[in-house]
Amino acid sequence: MVLANNVLGGSKGGPPDKLFLPATLFWQDYGSPAAAEYTPVGAGLTTAIPSWDLDDGLIEQVHTTIIVPSEYSDIDFEVIYAMKIASSGNIVFRLKVQSIALGERDQAGDELAIQTYAVPSVSLELIKQALTNAAPIAKDDIVGVGLGRHGSDGSDTANGDCHFIGLLLTFS
Numbered sequence: 001m002v003l004a005n006n007v008l009g010g011s012k013g014g015p016p017d018k019l020f021l022p023a024t025l026f027w028q029d030y031g032s033p034a035a036a037e038y039t040p041v042g043a044g045l046t047t048a049i050p051s052w053d054l055d056d057g058l059i060e061q062v063h064t065t066i067i068v069p070s071e072y073s074d075i076d077f078e079v080i081y082a083m084k085i086a087s088s089g090n091i092v093f094r095l096k097v098q099s100i101a102l103g104e105r106d107q108a109g110d111e112l113a114i115q116t117y118a119v120p121s122v123s124l125e126l127i128k129q130a131l132t133n134a135a136p137i138a139k140d141d142i143v144g145v146g147l148g149r150h151g152s153d154g155s156d157t158a159n160g161d162c163h164f165i166g167l168l169l170t171f172s
Contacts, residue, residue, distance in 0.1 A: 017170060017171055017172075018168060018169065018170050018171070019066070019168075019169045019171070020166055020167070020168050020169075021064055021066070021166050021167045021168075021169065022050065022165070022166040023050045023051045023052050023062070023164055023165055023166050024050050025064050025166075026052060026062035026063060026064045026147075026164075026166075027062065027063055027064070028052055028060065028061070028062050028063075049165060050165075051081075051082070051163035051164055051165050052163070052164040053084070053161045053162070053163060053164075054081075054148065054149035054151070054161065054162040054163075054164050055149070055151055055161050055162075056149075056151045056156065056158060056159055056160060056161065056162075057151050057152060058149070058151045058152060059094075059148055059149070059150055059151060059152055060148055060149055060151070061094070061096075061146050061147065061148030062146070062147055062148070062164060063144065063145065063146045063147075064144075064145050064167075065142060065143065065144050065145070066142075066143050066145070066169070067140065067141070067142055067143070068099075068137055068138065068139055068140060068141045068143060068171070069139070069171060070139045070140050071139065071171075072139060072171035072172060073137060073138050073139050073172075074137055074171070074172045075097075075133065075137055075143070075169050075170070075171055075172075076130070076133070076169070076170040076172070077095060077097075077130070077131040077133055077145075077167055077168075077169060078128050078129060078130050078131065078167065078168040078169075078170070079093060079128070079129050079131055079147060079164070079167055080126060080127070080128050080165040080166050080167070080168060081126075081127055081129075081162050081163055081164050081165055082123075082124050082125055082126055082127060082162075082163045082165065083119055083122065083123055083124070083127070083158065083160055083161075083162060083163070084123060084124070084160045084161040084162070084163060085123050085159065085160035085161075086121050086122055086123040087119055087121060087123075087158040087159045087160050088119065088121045088158070089118075089119060089156075089157030089158045089159070090116045090117060090118055090119065090155055090156060090157050090158060091116070091117055091119050091149065091156055091158045091162060092114060092115070092116050092117075092149065092150040092151070092153045092155050092156040093114075093115050093117070093129075093131060093147060093148065093149060093150065094112060094113070094114050094115075094146070094147070094148045094149075094150045095112070095113045095115070095131045095132070095133060095145075095146070095147055096112045096113075096144075096145070096146035096147075096148075097133050097135035097137070097143060097144070097145055097146075098135065098143065098144040099135060099136065099137045099138070099141040099142070099143045099144075100141060100142050100143075100144075101138060101140070101141055101142075102140050102141070102142065113131065113132050113133065113134060114150055114153070115131060115132060116153075116155045116156075117129050119158040123160075124163075126165065128168065131147075145167065147164070147167065149162050149164075
């Protein structure tokens with residue numbers, strides 16, 4: 001679990017406004033973070049960036065958990081990924097957000113948003129895409145996040161694996 005207050009400083013010395021969660025802080029339905037494939041991403045980049053492969057033709061998900069800083073009550077999500085091969089068409093992501101208040105037993109939200117985005121025809125270049133979240137989130141909530149490629153959806157027409165690099169969270 002990631003406690004955002006301990007990871008990044010926010011503007012004006014306050015709590016974090018943004019938090020990047022790299023692939024190494026996620027686990028996959030079948031596997032472990034140690035099994036993440038390390039993929040060199042970006043032209044001229046010599047250091048490998050850890051990533052999870054989300055295959056075309058399948059539904060694969062990665063998961064993590066955070067605690068919302070007490071100064072905020074909402075989160076915007078952006079996925080950062082790279083396509084393994086140059087492709088055209090669309091990629092379909094599923095974002096699932098569940099929040100549970102500290103001291104509570106029932107979850108406040110269980111929202112699943114399936115979203116389709118056009119893929120630029122480039123390979124191994126970082127792409128950042130905003131994701132829509134409708135789940136109710138409150139300060140100090142424990143939030144479970146699941147992100148997956150909905151590769152078996154007929155709208156996912158991009159060929160090749162998607163290298164999931166991480167999520168960028170913006171708190172408000």
